[in-house]
Amino acid sequence: MSRLMIEAEGLHKYFGETKALVGLDLDVQEGTILGVLGPNGAGKTTAVRILTTLTHPTKGKARVAGIDVLKHPDQVRANIGVAGQYAALDEILTGRENLTMIGRLYRLDRATVRQRADDLLEHFELTDAAGRTVKTYSGGMRRRLDLAAALMPQPPVVFLDEPTTGLDPKGRLSMWDLIAGLAKGGTTVLMTTQYLEEADRLADDILVIDHGKGIARGTADELKRQVGGERLEVTISEAPDLDAARRVLEAMGEGPARVNTEDRRVSVAVTSHGAVLTRAIRELDGAGVGVDDIGFRRPTLDEVFLTLTGRPAEEKPAEVAE
Amino acid sequence: MTGIAWWAHDGLEMIRRNLIHIRRTPELLLDVTLSPIMFVLLFSIVFGGAIRVGGAGGQSESYTNFLMAGIFVQTVAFAGMYTGVLLANDLQKGMIDRFRSLPMAQSSVLTGRTLTDVMRAALAVAIMWIVGLAVGFRPEGGLAGNLAGIGIILLFGFALSWVGVAAGAAVRTPEALQGIMFAVVFPLTFVSSAFVPVASMPEWIQPFAENQPMTVVVNAVRDLTLGLNVGTYTQPAILWCVGILLVAFPLGLWLYNRRTTQ
Numbered sequence: 001m002s003r004l005m006i007e008a009e010g011l012h013k014y015f016g017e018t019k020a021l022v023g024l025d026l027d028v029q030e031g032t033i034l035g036v037l038g039p040n041g042a043g044k045t046t047a048v049r050i051l052t053t054l055t056h057p058t059k060g061k062a063r064v065a066g067i068d069v070l071k072h073p074d075q076v077r078a079n080i081g082v083a084g085q086y087a088a089l090d091e092i093l094t095g096r097e098n099l100t101m102i103g104r105l106y107r108l109d110r111a112t113v114r115q116r117a118d119d120l121l122e123h124f125e126l127t128d129a130a131g132r133t134v135k136t137y138s139g140g141m142r143r144r145l146d147l148a149a150a151l152m153p154q155p156p157v158v159f160l161d162e163p164t165t166g167l168d169p170k171g172r173l174s175m176w177d178l179i180a181g182l183a184k185g186g187t188t189v190l191m192t193t194q195y196l197e198e199a200d201r202l203a204d205d206i207l208v209i210d211h212g213k214g215i216a217r218g219t220a221d222e223l224k225r226q227v228g229g230e231r232l233e234v235t236i237s238e239a240p241d242l243d244a245a246r247r248v249l250e251a252m253g254e255g256p257a258r259v260n261t262e263d264r265r266v267s268v269a270v271t272s273h274g275a276v277l278t279r280a281i282r283e284l285d286g287a288g289v290g291v292d293d294i295g296f297r298r299p300t301l302d303e304v305f306l307t308l309t310g311r312p313a314e315e316k317p318a319e320v321a322e
Numbered sequence: 323m324t325g326i327a328w329w330a331h332d333g334l335e336m337i338r339r340n341l342i343h344i345r346r347t348p349e350l351l352l353d354v355t356l357s358p359i360m361f362v363l364l365f366s367i368v369f370g371g372a373i374r375v376g377g378a379g380g381q382s383e384s385y386t387n388f389l390m391a392g393i394f395v396q397t398v399a400f401a402g403m404y405t406g407v408l409l410a411n412d413l414q415k416g417m418i419d420r421f422r423s424l425p426m427a428q429s430s431v432l433t434g435r436t437l438t439d440v441m442r443a444a445l446a447v448a449i450m451w452i453v454g455l456a457v458g459f460r461p462e463g464g465l466a467g468n469l470a471g472i473g474i475i476l477l478f479g480f481a482l483s484w485v486g487v488a489a490g491a492a493v494r495t496p497e498a499l500q501g502i503m504f505a506v507v508f509p510l511t512f513v514s515s516a517f518v519p520v521a522s523m524p525e526w527i528q529p530f531a532e533n534q535p536m537t538v539v540v541n542a543v544r545d546l547t548l549g550l551n552v553g554t555y556t557q558p559a560i561l562w563c564v565g566i567l568l569v570a571f572p573l574g575l576w577l578y579n580r581r582t583t584q
Contacts, residue, residue: 015584052423053422053423054419054422054423054582054583055583055584056583074425075425077423077424077425078425080423082419082420082423084416084419086416086419088415088416088417088419088420089416089417089420090339090417091415092342092343092346092347093339093342097342101335101338101339102420102424104331104335105332105335105421105424105425105426106424106425106426107328107331107425107426133346149420
């Protein structure tokens with residue numbers, strides 16, 4: 001029987017005139033990853049700071065691992081690991097010294113600290129760098145060490161605030177593997193991100209937030225369905241054939257076709273796979289239209305975000321500071 | 323373990339961190355090594371011949387004897403305020419957020435910081451003592467008097483460390499704090515009995531110079547180390563230190579908590 005490891009109800013947080021959160025609700029089942037998705041300034045970091053006891057909400061309540069965040073912050077802290085975009089490490093200490101210090105401050109005994117630090121350094125591919133000061137680490141290494149530090153007490157709940165922001169693709173992939181591994185081991189994870197691909201790939205459930213509150217919740221598939229079903233998309237060889245292709249597709253799909261002149265792409269909504277693909281290829285061929293690529297595609301989370309909020313996910317509103 | 327044992331455990335962990343910082347960046351010790359040596363040498367050599375201190379200079383009426391208490395106290399005052407700079411540095415980085423998310427005694431970040439700075443101050447006192455002896459410092463107050471003097475120096479340094487904590491948590495940048503520090507500590511040191519007898523100052527400034535804490539502490543340390551009218555200033559000096567602590571300790575904690583829970 002799974003239980004809720006993170007619950008928040010009606011979280012409000014005001015900084016003077018700025019309202020960072022206006023009634024955010026969320027919950028995360030044990031052993032799952034919730035991806036909290038939203039643009040800069042949506043309130044993601046504020047939500048994480050409240051749930052990790054770093055700041056008090058103006059209104060609302062929250063429980064982590066069944067413990068009230070406001071009433072027993074110390075007990076909450078003993079049950080969580082936190083890693084984020086601003087890797088909270090001591091630059092002058094070595095990798096191993098950072099893990100040792102943090103392990104000791106989680107109040108683990110010396111033997112346990114040594115064992116876990118060794119294991120985590122090994123698992124996070126930092127063994128060779130363990131004796132070097134963090135100053136000398138690359139961005140990817142810092143994030144891995146930051147996550148390792150958060151895992152020292154083997155916490156049941158882990159918070160990751162934009163764990164891959166600013167990382168190169170290689171660093172991102174390696175963080176993704178580590179995060180996916182966490183949930184497999186039964187850890188509950190709340191992860192904020194601006195990257196739709198990241199949420200799509202890692203999260204069991206996605207909460208889209210904007211302007212301080214949740215605006216949609218569901219699996220990646222559910223959110224995509226909310227925006228509209230599958231489309232049949234064709235990329236044709238020669239631009240002058242666009243019109244012909246559109247006529248063919250509109251005759252077999254639902255509603256008007258979307259035409260992208262620049263990429264020579266035409267798409268139309270379809271309700272069933274059935275024989276649509278073969279029929280489309282045959283009819284396009286019959287109309288003398290050369291096809292470079294054809295296939296079904298579902299909307300991306302980018303399109304989901306655009307539909308839900310009316311603006312692209314990566315937009316950075318200047319008026320709300322997080 | 324009990325609450326107090328854990329508090330000590332966390333504080334020691336923080337001291338260990340601060341000591342590693344000092345080992346890796348020895349330039350953090352310049353303010354408690356090189357500067358005091360310079361002060362001892364420059365003041366005793368340059369001013370030694372010009373300033374008459376009479377009986378306040380001990381049996382030999384020497385300026386070096388008079389000067390040492392002033393240099394000790396000035397050095398720990400700067401070292402104490404420097405606590406604020408180091409804390410303001412930490413506050414600008416993410417490390418404090420990490421500490422705040424750990425199930426540790428939160429105040430140990432501050433106690434670890436201030437206790438480390440007492441160690442820095444002790445190192446400075448030891449270095450100055452040796453340099454002072456080389457240029458004619460003759461502490462004739464006996465073992466008990468000298469130990470008591472050192473005790474008051476370090477207690478004053480500890481109290482000012484907490485003033486540093488409060489200042490460090492209140493300002494926005496470490497640089498700002500450095501400016502404020504010089505604007506406050508320098509006049510307090512110079513308008514005191516640290517370098518010249520208060521009696522030699524203009525009359526209008528004497529009431530302030532005679533009664534401000536720096537003078538009281540310097541006089542207490544001077545009398546104890548040199549074995550002069552012992553006792554006159556000892557109690558007032560300790561009261562000043564405790565009084566500063568009673569205000570700065572809760573104020574520092576409060577400002578730090580307010581700053582970090584935003």
